Amino acid sequence: MDMTNITNFPQSTLVSVNGVAIEVFEAGQQNVGNPIVLCHGWPEHAFSWRFQIPALAAAGFHVIVPNQRGYGKSSQPTEITEYDIIHLTDDLAAILDHFGYDDAIFVGHDWGANVVWNMALLHPDRVKKIINLALPYQVRTEIPWIEFMEAIFGTDNYFVHFNRRPGVADAILDQNIAQFLRNLFRKNHDETPPEPGMMMINLACAKHPVGAPIMSDDEMAVFINAFKETGFTSSINWYRNLDRNWQILANVDPIIHKPALMIYGERDTIPKSESLEQFVPNVDVISLDCGHWIQQEMPEETTRAILDWLSIDNGEVSNN
Template sequence: MTTQPSTTPIPTDFPEPTLVALDDVELEVYEAGPRDADRAVVLCHGWPEHAYSWRHQVPALAAAGYHVIVPNQRGYGRSSCPADVAAYDVAHLTGDLVGLLDHYGHEDATFVGHDWGAFVVWSLAQLHPERVNAVVNLSLPYQERGGRPWVDALEEALGEDFYLVHLNRRPGVADAVLDADPERFLRNLFRTGQPPAPPQPGMALIDLARTQDPPGEPLLSDDELAVLVSAFTATGFTPSLSWYRNLDRNWHLLADADPVVRQPALMVYGTRDTVVRSERLTDFVPHVDVVDLDCGHWIQQELPEQATEVILTWLARHGG
């Protein structure tokens, strides 16, 4: 187990972090609001992000009376970065979230996820349903398990250079490219106002890391970008990319789980996001409300006020 050194200080009034020791890792956790609140909300970031991606939502949720828990999940920030790829499978990632509930004395919580964090939250509702009272997910809808391991199915449908396939079939290649210039890659990735474009041949992440002229406009200020650059310079990208390298392992781990998420749920899509919408969401999440916001992938950062209002309004209707 490896815990990373300190990174660039958070340049806002974001809470000070603490390191929470769990069974096999330490997680860097930011916390706000009353610990004795009737309801806890756990915010789960995506890739390649940081707890700081929820900076716009934390104050509003805390002001509304929620106990807000915002971890850097394993492989990110100053949280532990295990060397074993299998240490990043969905059993470990959901186990960390259960461990946080135990640490803070909550029987259950509302879990909010974006991107990969959304995948973990959907899986948590399947693997530990008694610990989840409601689900809010942004960008990534529930992923049907299907009859074949995910990487095999994706390779057949989209080819060996599709990024999810490439990361699994050629481990280390993308890592080296992203590690060579984290600032360029992250500045190129976090954009807004990008026009829709058809998929291009090649490995998209590697191409993005090398381009000098990305479309759209920068989403993050220099200070905001510096938080991510410092964090990924310290950890490298391999720990967080290990989440992707467990796709097929996760497929097997979810085999015996109830495929239906039975909790109240909110799904928030960005209408300009390239993530594919689910056409059968209500088959697997029967108690879901769906909201569309006019933005791309980085929903809670692109439209912070609208995203926060959508989340708070929905929570107020579902036991908040």
């Protein structure tokens, strides 16, 4: 599908950075010198920022939206370790180098938020401000993350399952791409206890979706067609580096000093952080009345929250 027909989404270019090719969408090129980088989550696409891109460009930003490695037309390295947090953050630093920027505002959702938090830990000089959606800062646990999650949530937790049973979920999602994505991108469904089994496999196999769709059929087709090209293994490989990332971050200062905005969805199943201000002392927090897919469920409210926060005192955040 030609995405230029969908809400005037920009055309992409392939940029060679950090040993891979990254598909990058741009808007507001006339606003050179004021970059903002938008980082998608899983299983998503740069297209998830379609509502924010034109508004940010109109507000004076050079908007840079990558399909991160493993997604869209970007490279899909075969080695699992090439999706660790060093590679993912180095990609973003190299994108800044490509455009000639020392630093930028970074915005992340879901897995993209995790990359942005870690961008501030591993490349603090490249980060001006942070806006993250859905996923708060994850404090490093005493034991490796997958072991920690397995002890709390069991072997059916999809983070654990992706690591302990490699390839099983990938194959089922690949066989049910459209059904999985249509079942996943929903809103306004009652919070019922999860069924036994692995949630993502259950979603891929469910014949009847729950709740209301968050996208039109044309919008949904962009995601479906992208994953028909890539399959799911390359993006799931991000999860297969969680314990490696745990090792990488062992001796990294865990405090993020950058001005930050955390946007929660009140109906999201991801819990709010109880220690966010301890680890991100210059953070402001807001919540929107939506689920996990914040910028797609409540696009106008999300865009307004981002622009309002960036405009506070010429972008300097007041710490309330």
